[in-house]
Amino acid sequence: MARKRITPGKIRLAEVAKLAGVSPITASRFFRNPDALSTGKRARVESAAKELGYVPNLAARALASQRTEVIGVLIPSLTNNVFADVLRGIYDALDVSRYSIQLANTRYSILQEERLLRLFLAQKPAGLIITGINQTADSRRVMEAVDCPIVQIMEVGPSPIDMMIGFSHFDAAKAAIAHLLAQGYRRIGFLGARMDPRVQRRLDGYRAAMTEAALFDPQLIVTTAIPTSVTLGGTLFADLLAKAPDIDAVFCVNDDLALGALFECKRRHMAVPEQVAIVGFNDLEFMASSEPTLSSVRTNRYEMGRNAAMMVIETLEGRRPAKPVVDLGFSVMERQSSARRS
Amino acid sequence: MARKRITPGKIRLAEVAKLAGVSPITASRFFRNPDALSTGKRARVESAAKELGYVPNLAARALASQRTEVIGVLIPSLTNNVFADVLRGIYDALDVSRYSIQLANTRYSILQEERLLRLFLAQKPAGLIITGINQTADSRRVMEAVDCPIVQIMEVGPSPIDMMIGFSHFDAAKAAIAHLLAQGYRRIGFLGARMDPRVQRRLDGYRAAMTEAALFDPQLIVTTAIPTSVTLGGTLFADLLAKAPDIDAVFCVNDDLALGALFECKRRHMAVPEQVAIVGFNDLEFMASSEPTLSSVRTNRYEMGRNAAMMVIETLEGRRPAKPVVDLGFSVMERQSSARRS
DNA sequence: CAATCGCTTGGTAGCGCTGTCAATATCGGT
DNA sequence: ACCGATATTGACAGCGCTACCAAGCGATTG
Known part of the structure; x- marks a missing residue:
């Protein structure tokens, strides 16, 4: 025996x-x-x-109680600074709680995301934080069936699965273009990399703003599926100049591209903003200290992560947030790189 | 009943x-x-x-078998790009395995690290990856007592707890200075932020190289405990210029500082490298595409994470790596910002 | 003074899986 | 055809904790 x-x-x-x-x-x-x-x-x-x-012994506890104190976090990338900030917010909020974090990387694939989601949910997490609003139909179904707080982060949109915190990428991009227009720029190019759903919505915002101003021209748009990098920013900017040599400004879907564009301008001895204005997106730390300083759209990434985690905790503790959908907004940081046209 | x-x-x-x-x-x-x-x-x-x-049901499995399939990872920072790369390597290696990752952030505090370590070990992880070689005496004791593979990453040094993978920060910094000396620079400043143990060893390498060349001067050193940033790079560079206006080069302990220094040079209309050469550390992606391109010390961060995870897995599977201590080395990337003095 | 209530505390069994060793099936060699 | 060795398979109990209900107890109430 x-x-x-x-x-x-x-x-x-x-x-x-x-x-x-x-x-x-x-x-x-x-x-x-x-x-x-x-x-x-x-x-x-x-x-x-x-x-x-x-x-x-957490394993014994989990087995006996049929639940865990783990909050699953699904993000598309580990290297992207944007998610590093979000993650920091999540970790900070959860550090002082009893909950721990299980992190997974979807690599911008919603199929991979669905797989990881099933893996997570099988272990009965206490809560879930997931990036974006573009999940597969199956993913949605699975999440709706499960009984734990779920927060979608990075953007806001209609029909949340449970809760949601983010901002409108469409509006943010539109505001950036509105700023450039207000400063007197007219031939505004668009640089986009990776083209994930949120970047796509920034492109939509750009298109809407340009169309409203009767300045839209497809020649002004350069995009690629390649992941973003500073180097790529330079390459795309060169491509844009080749397609539309008469641009007077460029909107980049993130700050890496903007920095790359700035360097490319320097290489070509094009004055920023006198010959070309540059506006980025996210407002990473370096944007405020470059030469010239670079305009960008500030997003509240740390707060997004922090609040998402807090929303999960509050729900778990029975104090469900009054507002299940939170729009954190954004602000256009106007700096030297998009100074008024003289 | x-x-x-x-x-x-x-x-x-x-x-x-x-x-x-x-x-x-x-x-x-x-x-x-x-x-x-x-x-x-x-x-x-x-x-x-x-x-x-x-x-x-993982909880039942863990309870019955008295072990988990979780590998604990202790890193000092989530925002630092350097660790993002390491993490990516770890996740990539573990993605295809049965093991999952439990991540914790020590915030550069060895006391915090000790606390997290005890928390981890109490849950019987399958393995452990920990940053650096400066743990508290108690941490070391605890880790030596536990029976699971442990890999110290980011640097190599004497007396590994179990396994180790990294490179010599001392040698790397010394090589960077040797490069600057070979290019004809003599008054080489040092910019350091955060000053964690690894940065400290880079300072030691700088000091050794400068002393050997009979060029050491404490006035050339500017350090701070403040966390690094591009903005800080500009500030520190300004401080350095105030202390030693006659510098002809600057070695920055990381690329953010180097980029900040570059921007500060541009603001002051100081030509790089004609008036000041700049060398960074880590060789982040943007270093190769800035204007001018920035020299740096390339470190193999992704491989470090990947190999660390693989060393843990191999040990767990009974195929213990032949070499428990792996030096991944580094390479000095010589670019425009440190071109030969004419 | 009995009935009732709310707060603490305890007994029992079971969460779902695997370690241990025994039992059985299979196989090659002579 | 027999033997021992090896490969498969199974029985049992228990990993450490908590859900569920019941019971104890003092306080409150009419």
Whole structure:
């Protein structure tokens, strides 16, 4: 027959309970809901746990309680600075909580995302944070069926699965173009890389703004599916100049491209903004200290991550946020690179 | 008495075994070591699992087997691009394995690191990847006592806890200075931010190279505990110029500082490299496409993460790497910003 | 003073899986 | 055809914790 597998030295809840002179279940309660204990027992369990250096076995807890204290986070990229900021917000919010994070990288593929989602949900996470609003139909179905708080981040849109926090990429891009128009620029080019759904919506915003101003021209648009980089910014800018040598400004879907465009201008001895204005997107730290300083659209990435995590926690603790959809907005940072045309 | 808590619809291993016509333990073996089954049963269990959409319960597995398939990763920062690359390598290597990742952020504090380490180890991780070689004495003790593969990453040094992969920051910095000296520069400034142990060793390398060349001068060194940024690079460079207006080159401990220094030069209309040469560290992507292109010390961050994860996996699978300490080296990328003095 | 209420506490069994060893099937060699 | 060795398979109990219900207890109420 099977023999006992008792590990001798290990501190289990039973040991703590024994030392504290209470039943295991009471000790268990101490760790999950201390307020349910009388003051005396609470103190006894606390000191017993400390004395023995007790650490709960999460696997046993998860098995017995049929739930975990893990919040799943699905993001499309680990290298993109934008997500690093979001992640930092999430980690900061969850650091002081009982919850931990399970991170997965979808690599901008909604099929990969669906696979990871199923993997996550099978382990009964306490909550879920997922990027964007473009999930597969199956992914949506799975998420709607599951009973845990879910926050979609990075953008806002109609019909949230559960909760949502972000901003309108369409409006943000449109505002950036409006700024350029207001500064007197007319032939405004568009540089786009990767072309994921959010970048696509920035392109839509650009198109809307240009069309409204009766300045739209497809020749002004240069896009590629290649992942973004500073180098690529230079290449795309060169492509744009070849297609439309008469541009007086360029809107880049992110700051890396904008920086690349700036360097390309320097290489060609084109003055910024005198000959070409440049506006980026995201307002990464370096935009404010380049020469010239670069205009950009500031987005609240850290807050987005932080609030998303907090929304999950609040829901788990029964204090569901009043507003399930939060628009964090954006602001156009007007700097030297898009100074008024003289 | 307590009542049954059987969840009706749920697919457990027992269901799969029943459908396949084998015992639960055989089905269990299929998921852990398929080769141990006969061809027929293997196929039967496989199709049964597929038909039922069975997903193993990781908590039950962890509880029963007394171990997890989680590899803990401790890094000091989420925003630093350097760690993003390392992480990408780790995730890529582990994506195709059975192991998952538990990530924690030490925020450059070894006390925080020790706390997180205890938290991790209490959950019996399959392996551990930890940044650097400067752990607290208690952390070291705890790690030496535990029986799981541990890889220290980012640098190499004496007395590894278990395994190690990285490069010598001292040598790398020394090589960067040697390059500048060879190009004819003499008054080489040093810009350092954050000053974590690895940056400190880069400073040591700088000092050694300058001392050997009989060019060392403390006035050439500007450091701060403030976290790095492009803006800070500009500020520190300005400080350096105030202290030592006669510098002809500057070595920055990372590329953000180098970029900031470059912008500050442009603002001051100082020609790079004619008036000041600039060399950075890490060789981030943008260094090759700035104007002028910026010299840097290339480090193999992605490979570092990837190999670290692979070393853990190999050890877990009984194929312990032949070399427990791997020096990935570095290379000095010589670009326009440190062209030979004419 | 009995009935009722709310707060604490405990007993029991089970969460879903795997470690251990025994039992059985299979196979090559002589 | 027999033997021992090897490859497969199974039975059982238990991993450490918590859900569920019940019971104890003092306080409150009419």
